[in-house]
Structures are given as C-alpha cells and as structure tokens.
Amino acid sequence: MASQKPDLQTTKKIFSQWNREKLVNYAASLSKAMGAERAKHKALTSQIESAKDWLQGLTLVEEIGQHLSSTLNLDEVLALLLKRVTEALNAEDGSILLTEEISGDLIFQISLGAISEEIKPFRIPKGEGIAGEVALTGVPIRVDNAQKDKRHFKQIDIDTGFLTQTILCVPLLTRQRVIGVIEVFNKRSGPFTDEDQVILSSIANFAAIAIENARLHQRVLAERDRVVLAQEETSRKLQRDLHDGPTQLVAAIQMNLDFAKQALKKDPSLVEKELDEIIGLAQKATHQMRTLLFELRPLVLETQGLAAALTTFLKRRQKDERTALHLTVNSDRPDNAIPRLISKSEMAIFAIVQEAVNNALKHAMAYNIYVSLDLKKDRLSVTILDDGQGFDLNAVSNNYEDRGSYGMINIKERAAVAGGNLAIKSAPGAGAEIQVNILLTPGLLVAERDEA
Structure with a gap:
C-alpha cells in the first residue's frame, strides 16, 4: 500500500516545534557566549585601566625621584x-x-x-x-x-x-x-x-x-664649619701666645740691646750684666717658641706615643709655670707600657690633655695639676685633675658660645674622635676633673689593626 504523505498542517507543526527548540538552544548558547565575552571585555578593560594607573604611578615615582x-x-x-x-x-x-x-x-x-x-x-x-x-x-x-x-x-x-x-x-x-x-x-x-x-x-x-x-x-657642611672654627680658634690662640710670650720677650731683648749700646759708650762695666740678661731673655723666647711648635705638631707623639709626648709637654710647660704639673702612668702590660693607638686617636687624646692643662693654668689658680694614663685590660682612662677654684659646669656649658671660646666644645669633639666617653666634674671651690674612657678595640690599636 502506498505511504500517505503528511499534510501541510502536520509538517508546519513538526517544523515549528523543532525550530523553536533549536532557536531557544541557540539563543541560550549565544547569550552565554556574549556574557562570557562581556566579562572578558570588562576584565580586559579593568586590566588596561589598572595598567594605566600603574604607568601613571611609575611615572609619578620617577618624576618625584628626579626632583x-x-x-x-x-x-x-x-x-x-x-x-x-x-x-x-x-x-x-x-x-x-x-x-x-x-x-x-x-x-x-x-x-x-x-x-x-x-x-x-x-x-x-x-x-x-x-x-x-x-x-x-x-x-x-x-x-x-x-x-x-x-x-x-x-x-x-x-x-x-x-x-x-x-x-x-x-x-x-x-x-x-x-x-x-x-x-x-x-x-x-x-x-x-x-x-x-x-x-x-x-x-x-x-x-x-x-x-x-x-x-x-x-x-x-657642619664639619666644614667646625673645621673653619677650629682653625680660627687655633689661629687666635697662636696669636695670643705669640703676643703674650715670644713677642714680649723679643721686645725686651731689643730694649736691653739699646740700653747695652748706650752703656757701652757711657759705662762699659754695665754691658756684661746687660748681655747676661739678654741671653736669658733669648733662651726663654727660644724655649717658648719651641714649646709652641711642639704643641702645634708634637713629633714625639708620632714616634714614641702618648706617654712620651705628655711627659715632654708637661716638662716644657712646667718651666714657665709655678703650678706643679704631675704625670702618672699605670698599665697592666709589661714595662708599664701604653699601647700605640691609631694616629687620630692619639692626636685627639693629646689635644684633650693640652687643652685641659692650658685652661687650668690660665683659669683654675691651682697649686697642682695631675695628668694620669691608666690602662686595665682593654680600657684606657685619661684623667686631668686640678685643685683649683673649679667652676659651675652647667653655667659654663650653657654660655660657651657667648664667651667666644670653644675649649669645652673642642674637648667633647676630640673625645668622640678618640673613640671615648667624656666625663667632667667640677664645682666652685672644688677643683675640676676631666676624664676620657676609651675601650681599646682592635680598630684603635695600631699593631692589632696592622696584623688584621
């Protein structure tokens, strides 16, 4: 029997149902794909914006760095x-x-x-x-x-x-x-x-x-200014010392020579005595100038060390002073020796003693000034003590700039250069004590540093 063809109405019904299902599925897939693409686009846009922000940030960092x-x-x-x-x-x-x-x-x-x-x-x-x-x-x-x-x-x-x-x-x-x-x-x-x-x-x-x-x-810049001030202070001190010492002596020599010249004409018997006095003045002037040269650059410090340099310094100063100057050296090393330190530390310690002794001679009105070097194990103590009139430590520290002198400031700075801790004790009528305590690390000791 011949097969019966579906009528047109049945065909439309089947096609419409199939088309509708396919279209729905296609639309769902397309919507899903478009959503994913929108998400990708949004993410890419966010990344681009973030990259722009980072670029602006990096540009800003570079710009600020240059400025x-x-x-x-x-x-x-x-x-x-x-x-x-x-x-x-x-x-x-x-x-x-x-x-x-x-x-x-x-x-x-x-x-x-x-x-x-x-x-x-x-x-x-x-x-x-x-x-x-x-x-x-x-x-x-x-x-x-x-x-x-x-x-x-x-x-x-x-x-x-x-x-x-x-x-x-x-x-x-x-x-x-x-x-x-x-x-x-x-x-x-x-x-x-x-x-x-x-x-x-x-x-x-x-x-x-x-x-x-x-x-x-x-x-x-501060160090440069400090060096300039130190040079100016040294220059003023040298000027004062030359004026108050050798210059006065040379002027006295000149006056005595004039007197001797006149005496040679009028009374030659006076000349010998006058020449003896002139010789004494010349010897004193020579000693003072050599002392100034020694204090500017103590060669014995470079060749023999602290103890020898301080011994020479105090002996030279003692000739011009009534105040008794004393030096004691105590060491737990063989032969009571003080080890050699690096040059800047030795120079700083010597300068501290020099400044402190000169200040005491000038202002303390002391009968005695005691300088001591004490070495125990790896600690060196440098002490300058006097029995003079003392001073108000706080007042002096607060008014140093107004006084136009930098002695105390120089001592503090040199103690730091020496690698030590500074302690100062004084009161009116009780004398003064300046002490620098130094831990002798391998970097400060010449022999140990050279071996290292």
Missing part, C-alpha cells in the same frame, strides 16, 4: 616630597617625621595644608601611635576610620581643628633601616587603596635616599 635628586637642601627635599605626594594621592594633608638616631623617637619635620601653620614641632616616642608603630616595625599602616583607631593621637586634631578621617603611613627605609615615616591624611575620593600604598611606598624608597643624601650634605 628629589635635584637638591641637597633637607628642608627643600621634605617640602617638595610632601607637596607632590599629597597632590598625587589626592590627600588633604600630610606630614613627615624623621627618626632621632639616639632615642629612636620620631621628630616632626614638616606638614602641609590646613594644619601646617597650626602644628608645632613635637616628638613621638618610639613605637607609640600609628607613625611610631610604622617606624618600629617598618610595615605600612592604612586606617579607614582614624577616629575609631586607638593609635591615632586625637589631641592633634583638637589642637589644630583638623579632623583626621583616613590615614596612610609608610616607612622611609634605607639600607634596611627606618629613618622616618611619611603620612597622608583624608583622601578626597574615598579611602586609601592598595595601589596608593604601593605608590607611596615606592616614592618613600626614593625619598629615603634623598633625605640621607641631604643629611650627609648637612653633616659635611
């Missing part, structure tokens, strides 16, 4: 750094605090914006507050609600009228050492982000190097 390297003035470095950072991170304000080397405390340096004129210099104890914690740990801190954070010093807000809301604080690191922190406050477009922290940390790395360079430059 910071253009000056060695510390104040200019800090002002430039803070200005560019607050602008770049869209922050209302910021501040920089640097670490004090001895205590580890943070010392406020600079601030910009609303609180710049209100805030006064202050210090933050090591490890306290947000900045102190960053300085102690070397780890950045980001705070989204400063008013609820117990570490935030709210008193500063009260004093300045500035409401701190958000904080980003990063360490200034150089050679694995924290030299300070940089903080920014209140980002205008919301809380600080991870990207802000990375950018600020990168800038801080450049900034730490620039700050260290500026500090080193300041120390070099």
Whole structure:
C-alpha cells in the first residue's frame, strides 16, 4: 500500500516545534557566549585601566625621584616630597617625621595644608601611635576610620581643628633601616587603596635616599664649619701666645740691646750684666717658641706615643709655670707600657690633655695639676685633675658660645674622635676633673689593626 504523505498542517507543526527548540538552544548558547565575552571585555578593560594607573604611578615615582635628586637642601627635599605626594594621592594633608638616631623617637619635620601653620614641632616616642608603630616595625599602616583607631593621637586634631578621617603611613627605609615615616591624611575620593600604598611606598624608597643624601650634605657642611672654627680658634690662640710670650720677650731683648749700646759708650762695666740678661731673655723666647711648635705638631707623639709626648709637654710647660704639673702612668702590660693607638686617636687624646692643662693654668689658680694614663685590660682612662677654684659646669656649658671660646666644645669633639666617653666634674671651690674612657678595640690599636 502506498505511504500517505503528511499534510501541510502536520509538517508546519513538526517544523515549528523543532525550530523553536533549536532557536531557544541557540539563543541560550549565544547569550552565554556574549556574557562570557562581556566579562572578558570588562576584565580586559579593568586590566588596561589598572595598567594605566600603574604607568601613571611609575611615572609619578620617577618624576618625584628626579626632583628629589635635584637638591641637597633637607628642608627643600621634605617640602617638595610632601607637596607632590599629597597632590598625587589626592590627600588633604600630610606630614613627615624623621627618626632621632639616639632615642629612636620620631621628630616632626614638616606638614602641609590646613594644619601646617597650626602644628608645632613635637616628638613621638618610639613605637607609640600609628607613625611610631610604622617606624618600629617598618610595615605600612592604612586606617579607614582614624577616629575609631586607638593609635591615632586625637589631641592633634583638637589642637589644630583638623579632623583626621583616613590615614596612610609608610616607612622611609634605607639600607634596611627606618629613618622616618611619611603620612597622608583624608583622601578626597574615598579611602586609601592598595595601589596608593604601593605608590607611596615606592616614592618613600626614593625619598629615603634623598633625605640621607641631604643629611650627609648637612653633616659635611657642619664639619666644614667646625673645621673653619677650629682653625680660627687655633689661629687666635697662636696669636695670643705669640703676643703674650715670644713677642714680649723679643721686645725686651731689643730694649736691653739699646740700653747695652748706650752703656757701652757711657759705662762699659754695665754691658756684661746687660748681655747676661739678654741671653736669658733669648733662651726663654727660644724655649717658648719651641714649646709652641711642639704643641702645634708634637713629633714625639708620632714616634714614641702618648706617654712620651705628655711627659715632654708637661716638662716644657712646667718651666714657665709655678703650678706643679704631675704625670702618672699605670698599665697592666709589661714595662708599664701604653699601647700605640691609631694616629687620630692619639692626636685627639693629646689635644684633650693640652687643652685641659692650658685652661687650668690660665683659669683654675691651682697649686697642682695631675695628668694620669691608666690602662686595665682593654680600657684606657685619661684623667686631668686640678685643685683649683673649679667652676659651675652647667653655667659654663650653657654660655660657651657667648664667651667666644670653644675649649669645652673642642674637648667633647676630640673625645668622640678618640673613640671615648667624656666625663667632667667640677664645682666652685672644688677643683675640676676631666676624664676620657676609651675601650681599646682592635680598630684603635695600631699593631692589632696592622696584623688584621
């Protein structure tokens, strides 16, 4: 029997059902694919924007690094750094605090914006507050609600009228050492982000190097000024010593020679006595000039060491003074020997004794001045003691610049150069004692250093 063809209505029904299923499945697949493509596009767009931000951040870091390297003035470095950072991170304000080397405390340096004129210099104890914690740990801190954070010093807000809301604080690191922190406050477009922290940390790395360079430059300038002052002080002292000593003696010799010349014509019997007096004056002038030359450069110190140099120095000074000068050397080494130190340490110790003895001879009105070198194991003590009228140590220390003399300052600086700790004791009517205690490390001992 011949097969019966489906009628048109049945065909439409079958086709429509099949088409509808296929179209639905195709539409679902297409929608899914389009969703995935949109997600990919969104991710790519986000990556592109993030890359742009990173590029801008890197450009900013490079730009700030170049600006910071253009000056060695510390104040200019800090002002430039803070200005560019607050602008770049869209922050209302910021501040920089640097670490004090001895205590580890943070010392406020600079601030910009609303609180710049209100805030006064202050210090933050090591490890306290947000900045102190960053300085102690070397780890950045980001705070989204400063008013609820117990570490935030709210008193500063009260004093300045500035409401701190958000904080980003990063360490200034150089050679694995924290030299300070940089903080920014209140980002205008919301809380600080991870990207802000990375950018600020990168800038801080450049900034730490620039700050260290500026500090080193300041120390070099200060050392230059100190050397100039020391040279001027030495020049003035030499001028005074020449005027008060050999110059007066030479003038007396000239007067006596004139008298001897007149006596030769009128009464020759007076000439011999006058010539004896002239010879005495000439010998005294020669001794004083040789003493000045010795004090300027004691060659015996270079060839024989401290004990010999101090012995020679005190013997030379004793000839011109009524005050009794004493030297004692006590050592636990064979032959009571004091080991040779590196040149700068020996020169510094000699200069300390020289300055202290000369000051005592000039001002103390002492009957005795005692100088001692005491060596026990690896510790050398140098002591200058007098039984004179003494002085008010605090008053002298506070007024030294006004007095126009740098004796005490020179002693302190030379004690540091010698590698020792300085102790000074004095009171009116009780004499004075100056002592320098030095730990003889291998780097200070000539023989041990040369062997190393």
